[in-house]
Amino acid sequence: MTEQEKELIIRAQNGNIAAFEQLIYNYDKKVLALALKYVKNEDDARDIYQDAFIRVFRGLKKFQFKSEFSTWLYRIVTNVCITYKSRIKKREFVAITTDEEQEEEGMKTGFDIPDGNATPERVVTNSEISEHINNALELLSPRQKMIFILKHYEGYKLREIAEILKCGEGTIKKYLFDAVRKLRSELEELYYA
Amino acid sequence: MNHIKYKKLIDEYFFGEIDSQEKIVLEEHLKVCELCRYQFNSVKMLKESLLKESLPEPDENILKEARNELRMNLRSVRLKKSFWEVIREKITSSFFITPQLAAAAFSFLIIGLVSGYLIFHSSNMVQFENQRPQDFNRQAMLSGDTKISNIRFINKNAEAGTVEFSFDAVKPVHIKGKIDDPQVQNILMYSMLNEDNPGTRLNTINFINSSSESRQDNDIKNAILSVVKYDNNQGVRQEAMKLLGKFKFDDEIKKALLFVLQNDSSSGMRIEAMNRLVEANKTGNLFDEEDLQIFRQKMQQDNNNYIRYQAKNVLKENI
Numbered sequence: 001m002t003e004q005e006k007e008l009i010i011r012a013q014n015g016n017i018a019a020f021e022q023l024i025y026n027y028d029k030k031v032l033a034l035a036l037k038y039v040k041n042e043d044d045a046r047d048i049y050q051d052a053f054i055r056v057f058r059g060l061k062k063f064q065f066k067s068e069f070s071t072w073l074y075r076i077v078t079n080v081c082i083t084y085k086s087r088i089k090k091r092e093f094v095a096i097t098t099d100e101e102q103e104e105e106g107m108k109t110g111f112d113i114p115d116g117n118a119t120p121e122r123v124v125t126n127s128e129i130s131e132h133i134n135n136a137l138e139l140l141s142p143r144q145k146m147i148f149i150l151k152h153y154e155g156y157k158l159r160e161i162a163e164i165l166k167c168g169e170g171t172i173k174k175y176l177f178d179a180v181r182k183l184r185s186e187l188e189e190l191y192y193a
Numbered sequence: 194m195n196h197i198k199y200k201k202l203i204d205e206y207f208f209g210e211i212d213s214q215e216k217i218v219l220e221e222h223l224k225v226c227e228l229c230r231y232q233f234n235s236v237k238m239l240k241e242s243l244l245k246e247s248l249p250e251p252d253e254n255i256l257k258e259a260r261n262e263l264r265m266n267l268r269s270v271r272l273k274k275s276f277w278e279v280i281r282e283k284i285t286s287s288f289f290i291t292p293q294l295a296a297a298a299f300s301f302l303i304i305g306l307v308s309g310y311l312i313f314h315s316s317n318m319v320q321f322e323n324q325r326p327q328d329f330n331r332q333a334m335l336s337g338d339t340k341i342s343n344i345r346f347i348n349k350n351a352e353a354g355t356v357e358f359s360f361d362a363v364k365p366v367h368i369k370g371k372i373d374d375p376q377v378q379n380i381l382m383y384s385m386l387n388e389d390n391p392g393t394r395l396n397t398i399n400f401i402n403s404s405s406e407s408r409q410d411n412d413i414k415n416a417i418l419s420v421v422k423y424d425n426n427q428g429v430r431q432e433a434m435k436l437l438g439k440f441k442f443d444d445e446i447k448k449a450l451l452f453v454l455q456n457d458s459s460s461g462m463r464i465e466a467m468n469r470l471v472e473a474n475k476t477g478n479l480f481d482e483e484d485l486q487i488f489r490q491k492m493q494q495d496n497n498n499y500i501r502y503q504a505k506n507v508l509k510e511n512i
Contacts, residue, residue, distance in 0.1 A: 010359045011359060014359070014361065015343070016361060017267050017387070021264070028256070028260065029256055032251045032255070032256055032259060033250050033251055036250070036251050045251065046255065049259045050263055053263050053267075054263075054267070054270055057267055057270060058270065151208055152208075152243060157210075176208065177204040180204055180207065180236070183239055184236065184239050187238065187242060188235065
């Protein structure tokens with residue numbers, strides 16, 4: 001954390017909105033992009049942006065410089081994303097199977113290999129792939145999806161994700177690799193259908 | 194053969210979390226194991242597919258609008274919070290005086306006494322100034338009407354006679370300039386979005402209204418759109434809506450008007466938005482299916498007769 005950032009945090013902790021804005025403008029584009037990747041809808045992404053930064057503003061006084069500001073910020077943002085998605089799911093009544101059931105399903109299908117083929121042969125279009133990836137991402141639990149996005153699209157290390165989500169690296173690995181199995185299973189269906 | 198071990202290595206390879214030793218082990222194994230080679234190719238295929246898939250990125254306008262909306266929200270949060278803070282501080286100061294707080298208060302008292310002494314005894318200023326950090330312009334701060342507030346102690350132990358603290362120094366600035374001057378407009382725009390006093394926000398909108406240059410400025414337009422949509426004072430929203438009428442109708446304005454039509458609790462604002470949309474429609478601006486859906490909803494559900502009637506007319510014209 002730079003001295004300038006530390007100073008901005010202290011001023012923002014005193015309720016200085018201009019300092020708070022200056023502080024978060026270093027991160028807010030990435031936050032909006034992450035939210036958009038997560039919910040794939042501009043209105044929802046903007047809701048997440050507002051909710052997350054209001055929480056950051058309210059909670060900033062409790063920030064004690066024990067971690068990087070960015071880690072603390074992303075912890076709030078990822079929590080808002082994960083709970084936001086859950087809220088929508090609950091409202092729409094779309095979740096028929098539980099996350100555990102979905103995970104079990106993924107584990108079963110992840111290693112069903114067609115006989116004799118070492119590489120996929122069917123030619124598929126980009127839009128088909130895109131649709132399948134989107135569908136597959138929606139099959140992941142909110143936490144799995146967030147971990148996958150942070151790792152694959154945002155390029156965070158497992159250690160950093162563990163720090164953001166405040167859990168062990170092993171847990172993150174498990175979530176991530178289960179997510180990969182599910183995605184692979186979905187795409188195998190596409191290539192071998 | 195332990196395929197589970199290699200399955201884990203393949204996953205780690207996929208996410209760039211494999212070390213060089215493990216990579217060699219995996220590569221050797223892939224040469225001899227068709228099953229794991231298949232797994233590897235399958236993961237590789239997934240990785241390539243995901244790389245082709247670009248997830249959406251927000252554009253600058255969305256970011257600007259989100260920032261403006263946040264500014265409004267922060268203002269209301271700050272207003273709400275200040276009340277609780279006052280209560281909390283009063284309770285805290287009455288019942289819980291910790292040693293740290295006492296030390297901070299004592300340091301504060303000392304700073305106050307020293308500052309007061311220096312302000313009223315200018316002959317001693319040089320001596321104090323020599324002990325200050327080089328980058329602190331004390332004279333500039335103490336001259337004029339500068340107000341110091343929010344003093345916050347970072348180092349409350351005050352070891353070795355030093356103390357570290359931050360504060361806000363507010364100095365009133367008097368500006369006289371052309372209404373079309375970009376610097377003046379930036380300040381007006383900030384005031385329109387941030388001022389706590391609705392009367393000041395209203396005045397700012399009127400000043401912006403009298404500038405012809407501002408009608409070509411995209412930032413000002415975005416700020417006005419935010420005020421129209423999110424300002425918590427109806428009078429301010431109405432004035433902003435009038436000002437918006439002077440901008441050339443475009444897709445952003447259409448979206449903002451539809452937002453007002455859908456969300457504003459004031460029927461006056463909704464009627465004004467509806468009139469603008471009807472007018473734009475007459476001059477050749479068309480509505481897409483998503484827009485028409487909003488009109489359908491308004492025709493059925495709005496509690497204002499005029500809005501229901503106009504929504505019906507729009508639908509007739511566009512279907």
